[in-house]
Amino acid sequence: MKIACIQLDIAFGNPETNFARVAEKMTEAKENGADIIVLPEMWNTGYALTELEALSDSEERAKSFIADFAKKNQVHVVGGSVSTHKNGAFYNTMHIADKNGEAVGEYDKAHLFGLMDEHVYLEAGNSLNLFELDGVTCGGVICYDIRFPEWIRAHALNGAKIMFVPAEWPAARIDHWRVLLQARAIENQCFVVAVNRAGSDPKNEFGGNSMVIAPWGEVRMQLGMEETIGYTEIDLTEVDEVRGRIPVFDDRRETLYKKTEKNL
Numbered sequence: 370m371k372i373a374c375i376q377l378d379i380a381f382g383n384p385e386t387n388f389a390r391v392a393e394k395m396t397e398a399k400e401n402g403a404d405i406i407v408l409p410e411m412w413n414t415g416y417a418l419t420e421l422e423a424l425s426d427s428e429e430r431a432k433s434f435i436a437d438f439a440k441k442n443q444v445h446v447v448g449g450s451v452s453t454h455k456n457g458a459f460y461n462t463m464h465i466a467d468k469n470g471e472a473v474g475e476y477d478k479a480h481l482f483g484l485m486d487e488h489v490y491l492e493a494g495n496s497l498n499l500f501e502l503d504g505v506t507c508g509g510v511i512c513y514d515i516r517f518p519e520w521i522r523a524h525a526l527n528g529a530k531i532m533f534v535p536a537e538w539p540a541a542r543i544d545h546w547r548v549l550l551q552a553r554a555i556e557n558q559c560f561v562v563a564v565n566r567a568g569s570d571p572k573n574e575f576g577g578n579s580m581v582i583a584p585w586g587e588v589r590m591q592l593g594m595e596e597t598i599g600y601t602e603i604d605l606t607e608v609d610e611v612r613g614r615i616p617v618f619d620d621r622r623e624t625l626y627k628k629t630e631k632n633l
């Protein structure tokens with residue numbers, strides 16, 4: 370499975386430019402043999418949160434755009450996330466389409482990031498994000514979600530062998546990004562495919578450093594800070610091999626964790 374991580378420099382508050390650039394980059398990734406294309410967080414608008422009424426995706430444009438591209442090019446697309454307007458509220462939403470153009474997943478970011486005012490403008494989602502690509506169970510969370518190990522664990526316990534993490538993670542905390550992603554891969558014995566944006570917006574410089582991490586924790590791909598596309602091949606048999614080597618899932622003591630939570 371060849372994965373393409375599109376580390377895009379997102380144009381702030383400019384969906385037209387971003388749709389055109391994403392189309393161009395996805396075409397390049399497909400021409401380079403990608404089986405799965407992964408995009409960053411909020412790629413349609415960036416964090417133009419005060420302009421969501423006018424700019425966010427209210428008609429599932431991104432969902433159709435991703436599904437159409439996937440079908441036409443026979444490639445899976447994990448569509449990062451876009452700002453959406455649905456059911457009377459704004460969300461940070463991930464769309465996933467398989468290579469047949471089927472919409473196999475839709476996820477609203479569950480943990481809203483107060484430091485970037487998400488809680489002021491967005492509603493949080495409440496559901497896990499599990500989907501199948503070529504018969505492999507995958508999960509997807511967004512950016513700040515990786516600070517909640519129990520959330521990623523819930524996906525792993527439900528069978529996820531690859532966790533996708535689109536992000537707009539600031540350069541100022543890029544060390545946290547690297548360590549948290551590596552920890553999530555090691556503790557859940559799964560692949561982590563994390564795609565951050567490049568560039569800056571009026572408030573933040575973003576850190577790039579998109580990464581693919583193997584279930585044993587090795588960093589298989591790591592980009593710099595600039596806009597680029599990173600490619601890696603992954604072999605899913607590694608997940609079972611690592612889970613067999615140290616049977617973390619069999620050794621869990623669920624009842625103990627529940628008791629501890631109650632006593633806190």
Ligand SMILES: O=C(O)CCC(=O)C(=O)O
Nearest residue numbers: 482512513537538539542
């Ligand atoms: O947790 C962090 O430090 C960054 C999170 C973030 O930027 C986001 O969720 O958009």
